[in-house]
Amino acid sequence: MQIRRLKTGGCIDRSKPIYFSFNNRLLDGYEGDTLASALLANNVSLVARSIKYHRPRGIISAGLEEPCALVACADEHGMMIPNLKTTEARLNKGLTARSQNCWPFVELDIGALLQMGSALLAVGFYYKTFMWPKDWWHRVYEKFIRRAAGQGRVTYDADKRLYDKKYAHCDTLVIGSGPTGIEAALSAAESGVSVILIEQDCVIGGSVLWEKTSTDSLTTIKLKQYKNLRFMVNTLAFGQYDHGLILAVEQNKKNVESIFWRIRAKSIVFATGATEQPLVFPGNDRPGIMLAAAVRQYIYRYAVIPGKRAFLAIADQQERELTEKALQVAGVEIVGSLGEGDQITGTSGWHRLRKVHLLNKKSISCDLICVSNGWISNAQLSAQMGDKQTFATSLEQRPNPQQHTGSAKAFVDLQNDVTRDDLALAVREGYSHIELAKRYTTVGMGTDQGKTSWPNAIVELERLSAQDSSRVGLTTFRPPVSPVSFGALVGVETGQRMVPIRRTPFHNAFEKAGCVFQTTGDWLYSRYFRVGKESMNDAILREVSAVRTSVGCVDMSTLGKVDVKGRDALEFLSRVYCNNIDGIKPGRLRYVLMLREDGILYDDGTVAQLADNHFLVTLTSANAGQSWRWLNKLLQLPWPDLDVQLTPVSDHWASLAIAGPQSRNLLADLNPNFEIDKTSFPFASVKQGLLDDDTPCRVFTVSFSGELSYEINVPAGFADQLFKRVLDKGAAYDISPYGLETLDALRIEKGHISVGTEIDGRTTAADLGLGKMVSTRKAFIGSSLLQRPVLQQPDRMQLVGLIPADGSSTIPAAAHLTDAPWQVGKTQTPLGRLTATVHSPTLGHSIALALLERGPQRINQKLWAVSPVEDKSVEVLVVGNCFYDVEGSRLHE
Amino acid sequence: MLLIPCPNCGERDEIEFDYGGRAIQYPALNNSMSDWHMVLHQRDNSTETIEEFWYHQSGCECWFKVTRNLNTHEFES
Amino acid sequence: MKYSGFSLLKNSFSGHKHWPNIAADIEPKSRYDIIIVGAGGHGLATAHYLAKNHQITDVLVIDSGWIGGGNTGRNTTIVRSDYLLNASFKLKDFALQLWQALSQELNFNLMYSPRGYIDLAHSDGELEHFLSRANAMRLGGANVEILSSQQVADRVPGIDVSDNARFPVCGALYQPDGGVVRHDAVAWGFARSASTAGVHILQNCPVTGFTAKDNHITGISTTRGNIECNKVLISAASASSKLASMVDIKLPMDLINVQAFVSEPVKPILDSVVNYNAGLAYISQTDKGELVMGGATDGYESLARRGSFSSIEDTLARATQMFPFISRLRLMRHWSGTADIPMDGNAIVGRSPVENLYLNCGWGYAGFKATPAVGWSMAELLATEQLPQLLQPFALDRFKSGALIDDAGIGPYPWLH
Incomplete structure (x- = not known):
């Protein structure tokens, strides 16, 4: 029953009643209500329990500044959303709301017993105790503290609602649709510029709604007549960022939960109004104590009377008159008013206000105290960009200097239960700087962002530390202005859509061929190809055997590829790579190393000369993006004088390598229109032409596997066709496609290095046994700093191979190398660490690559590969880093 | 989110760009170790504005130099 | 004046009027x-x-x-010592040992809470890196484990280790003594x-x-x-x-802005400190109930102590990958600091x-x-x-x-x- 609803008036639609549930009670309200106004209409005054002392709390305000009346509301999927302010929750059909932080009921909350010990629970008490026994903080005390703290409850269920993100641009953005905002928006629109007007409330009007039912319809009509003016309600501008960016969240949309707006404006008008401040007096938190302007808003806008007998504690005369007028309109009896020099010594009442006590006067019976301690402009948005706020500019009216003292708690921060005594204690203990006081007492750090607490806190601190307020300063305003949902900020970038998945041109064909994929960086890359029901290990054995004895094929499309052209192309590449490449000839290619400016090895790849002044460079998959950026940087910034054109062609080519002793025969079967015999197409060459007279291709003789190998590149659109033909023709050789696992096993057998394992951003070329590739004849990127003494020391970690000393044990993965086996409880300083381990299918035993201090000098020594986590120690023999075909003869067969 | 002035595309949102670090001027490749050390590693952090490189990655792929105030994030021409 | 439950009780009778200034x-x-x-x-x-x-x-x-x-x-507020390189590990591990007895030494409750630090691996290769790091730490005397994705799920309710995740959780490095300090x-x-x-x-x-x-x-x-x-x-x-x-x-060194943010406070929902490695997002819950999160730096130099929201969106997207439920919570505050990062x-x-x-x-x-x-x-x-x-x-x-x-x-x- 809406017993507190006025018969007429209000900006509510009485033809549309809405039923909702609050703490399992079925209540009703009207369209246009907030949960707060509907609760007040139903004469519900006790809404919540306070965080620390579990004191009864009601509704203080009518807006986002609400510190007390927080509830949990169910979304349309029945999931509870915690910590919603009743003053911001629009009343919807079927809304289910519950009080938080109370047990068993908000009316009878066991937690309220804590108040009996409140003398002990002085601010910061937890810093002074709970230290013994030593490990009890985490094991015992913290568990209690954590359970007591926190506002609402959230469950682990995933959010099912949809959110969206949008961009907007305008000349003038007006934030706030009070009289000032509307005036600004209309005059800007009149001048012809594009204007966006945003309002956090569901209707325009702002402060007009404190004194009137609604904005006059003429204003709305005027706003609508400009095509260059767009106004958005239910849209909270929560933060201001660099260069005219305002972020806002629009709610109450039809098909999505909310829209996250990024609005870039040439100029911004902050017409964000002001917030009325409560009065600090003993017992100032009882349900029934309400900000004066909120009382007026409930009366005018919602046609609700928040009480029947009102006492006024309003310093400002105009504010008092406006409030008296509203109360008279609503037929509320005014039982008294706080006069000059009057002091409130306390209030009483159980779950709602019954009496206010004044010094030297008798108590006055009332169920509503309208309070006002002046107004503070809502400068948060403009302050976020570093506009220095001072107390004088932000406080439009100095708060009442009268101090109200009494035995009861006088709250400065109603949400975090911070009292005047707490601030006094903080100052006494040296936490007097506003930032220290904030951190020590948590004043102003609640979900209300301290909108009704920090001005009073500053006044208190000023008084306590005898500083003037300009010295106390303000705390930094941090976005958001009011909490915004994480879901809104994440938008649709959830689940599989978080980051785009990259697939190679062979993806679909591979999928049909039984490929098992693996997420590798942004790529979904082939891991292995399953035949029948075989295990991954069986598949790897089969794939490796195919490559070593016949032929296999693997996707190389993720490699970065850059087309380098121009008169100075070779000079450019000579500066970028540490190798001597000046002797390269058209049709040939080189394995090359790229260093960082500081001499550390960064990337490896190939440079192939396609024609005079025309090269194709490959970059490792992991570094493809970064290396492309790097090549561009060098060319555009330090060396703009070089005549070189770079073209990224990574995505242009689908690249399939066929590897194995039968690969030349297979290539022949693919019917290339060029010679492929040993002499005319040797290792480290490139040829261009056609396959089967219909497929343009570039073929490179490079090998990662150590076998004879041809990397066939075709334009990406020919990928399916190429793979099909390779499989068809390869069937005669029992071809097996292979993936990352086999690729890795093959390269470890050969001792080839890889980015991320051996090229780890700390090793030099010499560390990896590639010192001979570093030119001493020329200067190149990194050549200078590579000479730094520590990079040249002989005792660096260097690449070696390892085999089990007994020839058969399994070397533990990710082990470290030590002189002695691992013993529990004994610390050891490792001599090196393993970078790659595999059970070699070809050799039939375990092998590993490792970075080992003075590695090459320790060849034929025995060490221990220890993995304490797996409790394994295996004796290993240090060998060279190539385990298979050391002479490399198979490449040239 | 900065609005970064690309010399080709005009002011564009930060998310289109990649940072390229302080606008250091490389010594010649064959210059001494200590020249390179000073240029690559040592920073003068005593000024409020710095010269820096940006790369318009999701745009024209231009590398360019700008001057920016580190306290206000304003670009200076 | 010594801090203790007893002195707190004694002072409560005098209205806490006699506590001295901590930094005179x-x-x-x-x-x-x-x-x-x-x-x-x-x-x-x-x-x-x-x-x-x-x-x-x-x-x-x-x-x-x-x-x-x-x-x-x-x-x-995260404390941990899981670093691969000996120099980094040793200093931070010594710190971790000191943290454990520091509240008592200082007679000030620093709320060292060893709730465990969990660093997620998103591929078998990454897990092998973590195993290498964990082995190095064990050799250096630290207590550290490697968890399977199922063990991660058992230890951290609400975490998504399913195939729905863009980057799968293949396991994790787990440091039990890691946690948070106020x-x-x-x-x-x-x-x-x-x-x-x-x-x-x-x-x-x-x-x-x-x-x-x-x-x-x-x-x-x-x-x-x-x-x-x-x-x-x-x-x-x-x-x-x-x-x-x-x-x-x-x-x-360069001076780069780093951001962090908190949700509204809720009742206990997350015990461990969890780090997401495909991109970066780390998350824990404060004793006050806020979920506190951070991620990569803003990626450019700044002294403004005011960040770019795009990096918060990015961190949040990754945190939501880990814990899909958090999208029902709200961002309460975000802030920045200037990180001095050497070469x-x-x-x-x-x-x-x-x-x-x-x-x-x-x-x-x-x-x-x-x-x-x-x-x-x-x-x-x-x-x-x-x-x-x-x-x-x-x-x-x-x-x-x-x-x-x-x-x-x-x-x-x-x-x-």
């Missing part, structure tokens, strides 16, 4: 033995250990702002201890210059006059560069080219967890002139010599670290 207001003397510039966790810890371990109390800790107002009060309390606890021992703490007093003679500092200039001293330690995070430049030292991503601690000037900076976003170990070691260096072994790798001259400590292997690009 002082009038600076004209001369000190040692001046520490920077009253953050590191500077105050150094002062504490100078007094406690070396009985040196003729010390001034001076700051342009309030105690703990820099990166000490802006980090996400960051502000660290500054306050060290300040109170040092102040009680007789160390002077001077807040809101910027250092404006140094007076030097023959590569030797004789004193500092401040807004409250000149103060002489025998030794100076710059322990001022991002302000260290500017201070060092006053004696013509250019430090090899190999690791700190610069030890001597400087100026004879009696010492440096402790370049901690980037990793300084908080190292606080007590750095204070301890720095105090030893200042008191004994012997460089402790733990600090040896962190020398300023390593960029010239090439003895880099690049845990991430990224190179001289601080904005990428």
Whole structure:
């Protein structure tokens, strides 16, 4: 029953009643209500329990500044959303709301017993105790503290609602649709510029709604007549960022939960109004104590009377008159008013206000105290960009200097239960700087962002530390202005859509061929190809055997590829790579190393000369993006004088390598229109032409596997066709496609290095046994700093191979190398660490690559590969880093 | 989110760009170790504005130099 | 006055009127033995250990702002020691040992909460890297485990290890002693201890210059006059560069903005500290109930202590991958700090080219967890002139010599670290 609803008036639609549930009670309200106004209409005054002392709390305000009346509301999927302010929750059909932080009921909350010990629970008490026994903080005390703290409850269920993100641009953005905002928006629109007007409330009007039912319809009509003016309600501008960016969240949309707006404006008008401040007096938190302007808003806008007998504690005369007028309109009896020099010594009442006590006067019976301690402009948005706020500019009216003292708690921060005594204690203990006081007492750090607490806190601190307020300063305003949902900020970038998945041109064909994929960086890359029901290990054995004895094929499309052209192309590449490449000839290619400016090895790849002044460079998959950026940087910034054109062609080519002793025969079967015999197409060459007279291709003789190998590149659109033909023709050789696992096993057998394992951003070329590739004849990127003494020391970690000393044990993965086996409880300083381990299918035993201090000098020594986590120690023999075909003869067969 | 002035595309949102670090001027490749050390590693952090490189990655792929105030994030021409 | 449950009870009868100031207001003397510039966790810890371990109390800790107002009060309070490289691991592991008994030592509850640190691996290759790191840590005496994805799911309710995730969770590195420490309390606890021992703490007093003679500092200039001293330690995070430049030292580091944010407070929902590695997002729940999150740096230089929202969106997207339920919570506050990140991503601690000037900076976003170990070691260096072994790798001259400590292997690009 809406017993507190006025018969007429209000900006509510009485033809549309809405039923909702609050703490399992079925209540009703009207369209246009907030949960707060509907609760007040139903004469519900006790809404919540306070965080620390579990004191009864009601509704203080009518807006986002609400510190007390927080509830949990169910979304349309029945999931509870915690910590919603009743003053911001629009009343919807079927809304289910519950009080938080109370047990068993908000009316009878066991937690309220804590108040009996409140003398002990002085601010910061937890810093002074709970230290013994030593490990009890985490094991015992913290568990209690954590359970007591926190506002609402959230469950682990995933959010099912949809959110969206949008961009907007305008000349003038007006934030706030009070009289000032509307005036600004209309005059800007009149001048012809594009204007966006945003309002956090569901209707325009702002402060007009404190004194009137609604904005006059003429204003709305005027706003609508400009095509260059767009106004958005239910849209909270929560933060201001660099260069005219305002972020806002629009709610109450039809098909999505909310829209996250990024609005870039040439100029911004902050017409964000002001917030009325409560009065600090003993017992100032009882349900029934309400900000004066909120009382007026409930009366005018919602046609609700928040009480029947009102006492006024309003310093400002105009504010008092406006409030008296509203109360008279609503037929509320005014039982008294706080006069000059009057002091409130306390209030009483159980779950709602019954009496206010004044010094030297008798108590006055009332169920509503309208309070006002002046107004503070809502400068948060403009302050976020570093506009220095001072107390004088932000406080439009100095708060009442009268101090109200009494035995009861006088709250400065109603949400975090911070009292005047707490601030006094903080100052006494040296936490007097506003930032220290904030951190020590948590004043102003609640979900209300301290909108009704920090001005009073500053006044208190000023008084306590005898500083003037300009010295106390303000705390930094941090976005958001009011909490915004994480879901809104994440938008649709959830689940599989978080980051785009990259697939190679062979993806679909591979999928049909039984490929098992693996997420590798942004790529979904082939891991292995399953035949029948075989295990991954069986598949790897089969794939490796195919490559070593016949032929296999693997996707190389993720490699970065850059087309380098121009008169100075070779000079450019000579500066970028540490190798001597000046002797390269058209049709040939080189394995090359790229260093960082500081001499550390960064990337490896190939440079192939396609024609005079025309090269194709490959970059490792992991570094493809970064290396492309790097090549561009060098060319555009330090060396703009070089005549070189770079073209990224990574995505242009689908690249399939066929590897194995039968690969030349297979290539022949693919019917290339060029010679492929040993002499005319040797290792480290490139040829261009056609396959089967219909497929343009570039073929490179490079090998990662150590076998004879041809990397066939075709334009990406020919990928399916190429793979099909390779499989068809390869069937005669029992071809097996292979993936990352086999690729890795093959390269470890050969001792080839890889980015991320051996090229780890700390090793030099010499560390990896590639010192001979570093030119001493020329200067190149990194050549200078590579000479730094520590990079040249002989005792660096260097690449070696390892085999089990007994020839058969399994070397533990990710082990470290030590002189002695691992013993529990004994610390050891490792001599090196393993970078790659595999059970070699070809050799039939375990092998590993490792970075080992003075590695090459320790060849034929025995060490221990220890993995304490797996409790394994295996004796290993240090060998060279190539385990298979050391002479490399198979490449040239 | 900065609005970064690309010399080709005009002011564009930060998310289109990649940072390229302080606008250091490389010594010649064959210059001494200590020249390179000073240029690559040592920073003068005593000024409020710095010269820096940006790369318009999701745009024209231009590398360019700008001057920016580190306290206000304003670009200076 | 000793802090205890008993003294709390006793004081509650007198309305808590007698608690003393934790960092007594002082009038600076004209001369000190040692001046520490920077009253953050590191500077105050150094002062504490100078007094406690070396009985040196003729010390001034001076700051342009309030105690703990820099990166000490802006980090996400995580402590852990899971680093691959020995130098990084050892210092942070020593810190982790100190954290465990620090509340009792300082008689100030720092709320060290070893709720376990979980670093997620998103591929088998990444898990192998973690195993390597874990093995190195075990060899160094640390307690660390590798978890399977099922063990992660068992330990962390609400985490998504399903196939729906864009980047699968293949396992994790788990450090049981890792967790969180209440960051502000660290500054306050060290300040109170040092102040009680007789160390002077001077807040809101910027250092404006140094007076030097023959590569030797004789004193500092401040807004409250000149103060002489025998030794100076710059322990001022991002302000260290500017201070060092006053004696013509250019430090090899960039100043980059790092952000963090919290949700509204809710009842306990997450116990561990969890780190997501495809991109970056780390998350834990404070004792007050807020979920606190951080991610990668903004990626460009800034002194504004005000960040780019796109990096928050990115962190949040990754955090939501881990815990799909969090999208029903709301962002309550986001803030920034300036990280001083050197060219190999690791700190610069030890001597400087100026004879009696010492440096402790370049901690980037990793300084908080190292606080007590750095204070301890720095105090030893200042008191004994012997460089402790733990600090040896962190020398300023390593960029010239090439003895880099690049845990991430990224190179001289601080904005990428």
